[in-house]
Amino acid sequence: MDIAALKAMNEERRARRAAVMVTDLDDGTTTLMRENAGAGGELGRALAKAFATGNSAAVEADGRRLLLNTHLPRPRLVVIGAVHISQALAPMARIAGYPVEVIDPRTAFASADRFGDVELYADWPETVLKERPLDAYCALAAVTHDPKIDDFALKAALDAGCFYVGALGSRKTHAKRVERLLEMGATADAIARISAPIGLDIGAASPAEIAVAVLAQVVRAFRTRGATADAARPAKGEAA
Amino acid sequence: MESIAPLDDVRDPLIIAEGWVDEGRHVAIATVVETWGSAPRPVGSHLVIDAQGNFEGSVSGGCVEGAVVTEAIDVIASGAAKMLEFGVADETAWRVGLSCGGRIKVYVEKLC
Numbered sequence: 001m002d003i004a005a006l007k008a009m010n011e012e013r014r015a016r017r018a019a020v021m022v023t024d025l026d027d028g029t030t031t032l033m034r035e036n037a038g039a040g041g042e043l044g045r046a047l048a049k050a051f052a053t054g055n056s057a058a059v060e061a062d063g064r065r066l067l068l069n070t071h072l073p074r075p076r077l078v079v080i081g082a083v084h085i086s087q088a089l090a091p092m093a094r095i096a097g098y099p100v101e102v103i104d105p106r107t108a109f110a111s112a113d114r115f116g117d118v119e120l121y122a123d124w125p126e127t128v129l130k131e132r133p134l135d136a137y138c139a140l141a142a143v144t145h146d147p148k149i150d151d152f153a154l155k156a157a158l159d160a161g162c163f164y165v166g167a168l169g170s171r172k173t174h175a176k177r178v179e180r181l182l183e184m185g186a187t188a189d190a191i192a193r194i195s196a197p198i199g200l201d202i203g204a205a206s207p208a209e210i211a212v213a214v215l216a217q218v219v220r221a222f223r224t225r226g227a228t229a230d231a232a233r234p235a236k237g238e239a240a
Numbered sequence: 241m242e243s244i245a246p247l248d249d250v251r252d253p254l255i256i257a258e259g260w261v262d263e264g265r266h267v268a269i270a271t272v273v274e275t276w277g278s279a280p281r282p283v284g285s286h287l288v289i290d291a292q293g294n295f296e297g298s299v300s301g302g303c304v305e306g307a308v309v310t311e312a313i314d315v316i317a318s319g320a321a322k323m324l325e326f327g328v329a330d331e332t333a334w335r336v337g338l339s340c341g342g343r344i345k346v347y348v349e350k351l352c
Contacts, residue, residue: 056284
C-alpha cells in the first residue's frame with residue numbers, strides 16, 4: 001500500500017465518506033475507490049456489494065485476485081426531542097452500535113438529570129445541525145410532536161439524504177406535516193421516505209417499546225440501503 | 241460543541257499507521273484476507289507494525305499476532321509483500337474457551 005493512498009483513505013474516513021481500498025493481491029498495487037465512482041464489470045458489482053453491506057472481502061474480479069477493504073462511516077442516530085421515548089432509545093441504540101445525539105431546545109426536557117451521559121444538545125435543531133450537519137450515514141427520528149421543533153430537522157434530514165427519517169405522530173398528524181413540508185419545498189418523493197407513523201409495527205405501547213420499534217426500523221433501513229425502494233421505505237402495517 | 245467522533249474505532253490502526261509514517265517510522269500493514277471456520281477477527285481487520293516490532297490493532301484474538309509481527313519486520317526490510325496462512329486448531333485453546341478452530345489468511349505489505 002502506498003502512503004498517499006493510506007492518507008487519502010483516512011481523509012475520506014475523517015470526512016465521513018465511504019471508501020473501499022482495493023488491493024491487487026498478485027502485484028500489491030492499491031487503489032482507493034469512492035462510492036458511486038462508476039466502476040463497471042465484476043469489480044463494479046463487488047464494490048456495490050461492499051458499499052451496501054460494509055463488509056470487506058477477497059474477490060476474483062476481471063481475472064484478478066483483489067482484496068476489497070471497506071470503510072463505512074459509523075451511523076449516527078439523531079433524535080429530535082428529549083422525551084420519554086428518547087430516554088429509552090438512547091441506551092438501546094448505543095448498545096446496537098448506533099450512537100445517539102438528542103436535540104431539544106426545551107431545557108426542562110433536555111437535562112443531564114434525565115439523560116445521564118447521552119450526547120445532549122439543549123438548543124434548536126436549526127442551530128445544532130448547522131454545527132453538526134446531517135449526512136447519508138445519519139438516521140433522524142423526530143419525536144417531539146411539535147412542528148416548531150420537528151419540521152426543520154425533518155426537511156434537513158431529507159435534504160441530506162439521511163438513510164432513515166422517521167416522525168412520531170398519527171396518520172392525521174402526519175397528513176398535516178406532509179402539507180407543511182411541501183410548503184417548505186420538499187418533494188412528494190422525498191416526503192414519502194419518512195417513516196410515519198414511526199417504528200415497525202410490533203404493537204408497541206409503552207415509550208420503551210416504541211423505542212424498540214424505532215431502533216428496529218433504523219437497523220433495517222441501514223442494512224437495506226441501496227436495496228429495493230420497497231425494503232427501505234415504510235411498508236403497510238407500520239405504526240406507533 | 242465537541243467534534244463528531246469521526247471514525248469507527250477509538251484505536252484505529254490505519255490512523256496510527258499514518259501517524260507513524262509521519263514520524264518517519266517504517267511501517268507494515270497486515271490485513272485479514274480470508275477466514276474459514278470460527279476466526280476471531282473478520283476479513284479486513286488490520287494489524288500495523290513498525291520496524292522495531294511495535295504493533296497496534298489485531299488480526300486474531302491474540303493467537304497469531306506474534307508470528308505476524310516477526311514476518312512483518314522481514315517485509316519492512318525486504319519490501320516484498322507476503323501472504324501468511326494460519327490454522328488455529330489447538331485442542332487446549334479450544335478447551336479454555338478461545339474462539340479457535342478456524343483458519344485465517346493474512347496479507348502483509350510494506351507501507352511505502
